[in-house]
Amino acid sequence: MTDVPANRRANPHDIRDRGLSETPEQRTSYLRAGHTLRSWFLTTDHKRIALLYLVAVTFFFFVGGIAAALIRIDLLTPEGDLLSNEGYNRAFTLHGVIMVWFFLIPSIPNTFGNFLIPLMIGAKDLAFPRLNLLSWYIYVIGGLCTLFVLVAGGVDTGWTFYTPLSSMFAHGQVVMAATAVFIVGFSSILTGLNFIVTIHKLRCPGMTWGRLPLFVWSHYATSLILVLATPVLSITLALIAAERLFGLGVFDPKLGGDPLLYQHLFWFYSHPAVYIMVLPGLGVVSELVTAAARKRVFGYWFVAGSSLAIAAVGFLVWGHHMFVAGQSMYAGAVFSFLSLVVAVPSAVKVYNWTATLYKGQIAIDPPFLFAASFIGLFVFGGLTGLVLAMLAVDTHVHDTYFVVAHFHYIMVGGTVSAYFGALHFWWPKMFGRTYPMVWGRIMALLIYLGFNLTFFPQFILGYLGMPRRYHVYPPEWQVWNVLSSTGASILGVAYVLPFVYLLWSLRYGPPAPANPWGAAGLEWTVPSPPPKENFAETPVVDCPAYDYPLEMEEGEMKEGARG
Amino acid sequence: MVDQPYSTAPQQREAATMGMFVFLGTEIMLFGGMFAVALGLRLTHPREFVDASLQLHVWIGAINTAVLLTSSAAVALAVHAVRAHQYRATSVLFVIAALLGVVFLGIKAFEYATEYREGLLLPPVGVQRLFMDLYLLSTGLHALHVIVGAGLLAGVAAFAPRRATLVENTGLFWHLVDSIWVFLYPVLYLAR
Numbered sequence: 001m002t003d004v005p006a007n008r009r010a011n012p013h014d015i016r017d018r019g020l021s022e023t024p025e026q027r028t029s030y031l032r033a034g035h036t037l038r039s040w041f042l043t044t045d046h047k048r049i050a051l052l053y054l055v056a057v058t059f060f061f062f063v064g065g066i067a068a069a070l071i072r073i074d075l076l077t078p079e080g081d082l083l084s085n086e087g088y089n090r091a092f093t094l095h096g097v098i099m100v101w102f103f104l105i106p107s108i109p110n111t112f113g114n115f116l117i118p119l120m121i122g123a124k125d126l127a128f129p130r131l132n133l134l135s136w137y138i139y140v141i142g143g144l145c146t147l148f149v150l151v152a153g154g155v156d157t158g159w160t161f162y163t164p165l166s167s168m169f170a171h172g173q174v175v176m177a178a179t180a181v182f183i184v185g186f187s188s189i190l191t192g193l194n195f196i197v198t199i200h201k202l203r204c205p206g207m208t209w210g211r212l213p214l215f216v217w218s219h220y221a222t223s224l225i226l227v228l229a230t231p232v233l234s235i236t237l238a239l240i241a242a243e244r245l246f247g248l249g250v251f252d253p254k255l256g257g258d259p260l261l262y263q264h265l266f267w268f269y270s271h272p273a274v275y276i277m278v279l280p281g282l283g284v285v286s287e288l289v290t291a292a293a294r295k296r297v298f299g300y301w302f303v304a305g306s307s308l309a310i311a312a313v314g315f316l317v318w319g320h321h322m323f324v325a326g327q328s329m330y331a332g333a334v335f336s337f338l339s340l341v342v343a344v345p346s347a348v349k350v351y352n353w354t355a356t357l358y359k360g361q362i363a364i365d366p367p368f369l370f371a372a373s374f375i376g377l378f379v380f381g382g383l384t385g386l387v388l389a390m391l392a393v394d395t396h397v398h399d400t401y402f403v404v405a406h407f408h409y410i411m412v413g414g415t416v417s418a419y420f421g422a423l424h425f426w427w428p429k430m431f432g433r434t435y436p437m438v439w440g441r442i443m444a445l446l447i448y449l450g451f452n453l454t455f456f457p458q459f460i461l462g463y464l465g466m467p468r469r470y471h472v473y474p475p476e477w478q479v480w481n482v483l484s485s486t487g488a489s490i491l492g493v494a495y496v497l498p499f500v501y502l503l504w505s506l507r508y509g510p511p512a513p514a515n516p517w518g519a520a521g522l523e524w525t526v527p528s529p530p531p532k533e534n535f536a537e538t539p540v541v542d543c544p545a546y547d548y549p550l551e552m553e554e555g556e557m558k559e560g561a562r563g
Numbered sequence: 564m565v566d567q568p569y570s571t572a573p574q575q576r577e578a579a580t581m582g583m584f585v586f587l588g589t590e591i592m593l594f595g596g597m598f599a600v601a602l603g604l605r606l607t608h609p610r611e612f613v614d615a616s617l618q619l620h621v622w623i624g625a626i627n628t629a630v631l632l633t634s635s636a637a638v639a640l641a642v643h644a645v646r647a648h649q650y651r652a653t654s655v656l657f658v659i660a661a662l663l664g665v666v667f668l669g670i671k672a673f674e675y676a677t678e679y680r681e682g683l684l685l686p687p688v689g690v691q692r693l694f695m696d697l698y699l700l701s702t703g704l705h706a707l708h709v710i711v712g713a714g715l716l717a718g719v720a721a722f723a724p725r726r727a728t729l730v731e732n733t734g735l736f737w738h739l740v741d742s743i744w745v746f747l748y749p750v751l752y753l754a755r
Binding site for chain 2: 044118123124125126127128129189192193194196197200201202227228229230231232234235236239242246248249250254255256257258261264265268538
């Protein structure tokens with residue numbers, strides 16, 4: 001280790017500064033505000049809690065990924081070679097449960113939302129710091145319950161826990177799995193509550209609603225869904241557990257109950273939950289696109305309002321999961337119409353991002369590549385969603401791989417791309433180190449290609465009639481399944497490698513300046529990594545969001561761009 | 564007296580109150596699921612639902628409604644008292660409200676016991692069984708809230724009657740527990 005005077009600034013281009021054990025910024029940052037385990041596990045600092053979430057959520061991403069790998073390996077051949085029927089059911093159920101509740105829902109809000117919302121609005125912390133820590137512990141307890149389910153034999157109901165399968169016929173740990181989801185729901189509720197109050201009450205002077213970054217707007221919309229929809233899921237899962245444990249018959253037709261009622265209650269939560277998963281991603285992309293284009297976002301109020309519109313209309317479309325479940329024709333028509341309506345605000349966002357990029361000074365950096373793949377895949381997933389919202393077409397492709405491909409385009413192509421985009425964009429801010437840009441670009445492309453190779457064949461399979469949740473299929477579909485599994489192996493590698501070079505950068509990466517992307521926003525005005533109290537003094541905002549200069553002069557461009 | 568993320572006391576107070584209101588919103592949605600199930604049951608079996616409801620002891624429920632509303636009145640007075648800096652009155656009123664909560668639970672337990680003796684609580688099968696299960700589950704969930712609420716009232720009365728924001732927010736929670744009963748009572752007892 002070389003002797004570095006405390007006041008010397010690290011230079012990213014100086015070879016001697018690579019592998020610098022600690023920059024002055026890091027030494028005074030939240031990362032060094034305490035070294036004991038206690039200072040991490042009992043912290044109320046939103047930035048540290050965000051890192052706790054980052055570790056936990058990423059762990060579950062890979063656990064769910066292993067289940068996905070088993071599924072794709074089993075589907076390589078038309079016979080069920082690798083897994084038994086029961087084992088296959090358990091693999092896709094765990095994949096769904098873990099990915100939905102332990103990765104997708106908490107992923108962006110609880111890591112990046114937690115880390116960035118206070119920084120973006122000029123606050124010292126979230127409104128209820130201890131509640132924030134509590135929500136992490138609740139998440140961990142829920143996660144341990146899921147791991148127990150995994151070890152104790154799993155569940156085979158699918159992530160949807162449909163009755164009467166889950167209540168009367170399924171073997172395995174249904175009650176425990178429902179308990180795990182029930183518990184993690186409270187973590188979501190507390191986070192949503194915290195965000196809503198923080199955004200209302202802790203904005204710094206001058207940070208009006210019209211100056212909020214779009215990331216904050218989309219998290220506000222997400223939080224509304226979190227607090228209003230999650231309790232309904234809690235009570236529904238409690239009813240399932242009561243049915244299995246005490247023979248309660250609310251969903252049991254033998255006792256006069258109604259199994260379809262379960263689907264109504266479940267989708268009343270779970271369709272809005274789809275927007276819980278994707279809205280934060282939309283917020284991330286709004287940030288990434290404006291930063292990459294170095295321009296003000298096109299149509300600020302439309303992008304902000306579309307988040308709220310998605311949240312509101314998203315509550316009214318749940319019936320489109322039940323087109324073939326025997327609901328009334330009129331209900332079907334209304335739900336079909338509303339499902340088309342919810343595409344409008346999503347399209348508004350895509351058009352506005354495109355208009356933002358138009359004539360922008362686009363920097364082809366990893367975050368932009370992730371944002372661009374998000375936009376492409378989100379459009380594709382969204383358009384096939386419109387196809388599925390059509391009553392007649394849905395009858396043909398319902399419960400086939402077409403549906404599987406559609407929601408993976410939104411959830412994986414969309415949200416996971418946004419997660420990786422956010423990781424690459426804010427990593428220098430979170431840890432004060434820069435990773436190799438080349439690797440970031442390669443990984444963004446590899447994820448995009450691997451993703452399409454995995455999921456595009458599934459559209460064709462679904463259209464040909466391959467039902468979801470089957471692992472034995474006619475041999476003529478093998479070629480599509482092999483293509484899909486090949487893509488999945490590329491995707492697997494491309495998801496692991498970023499963590500290799502990101503972790504490498506913690507030790508060997510060149511130190512990051514406060515604003516490595518030349519982006520606007522309060523989070524870039526503080527050192528990287530930020531000090532414990534975020535801002536030395538409360539900032540005062542006197543300009544709109546994304547206040548990039550309209551025309552950059554030659555000289556300014558050099559200065560404004562990354563050093 | 565201002566904690567970490569806040570810069571002024573009013574800001575902290577407003578945030579706490581808003582947090583409580585958002586939390587009450589989640590509680591309403593939690594019981595909303597229950598009410599949705601009751602609605603579904605009533606729509607599919609209108610006749611049997613009313614028959615089952617007729618079996619419940621309307622008057623016991625009515626007395627309990629009166630008890631809970633009275634306790635809410637005490638809480639409302641307590642909030643007035645704390646605003647007038649009469650902390651002793653705040654404590655006393657909260658204790659009265661908590662005791663009325665305990666009375667509510669006692670009457671409820673007596674009602675369950677009566678129903679059990681009459682063979683009403685766990686009838687063999689059919690819609691009546693379904694109705695009674697729903698009754699048990701929703702009143703049970705409500706009773707759980709009464710227990711938590713009464714505990715909070717007693718705790719605040721004993722240790723923090725001077726913290727106006729805490730008094731107000733505990734009061735808000737108690738009012739919600741009360742209002743949920745005001746909806747549960749007609750849905751379950753007064754279906755005709």
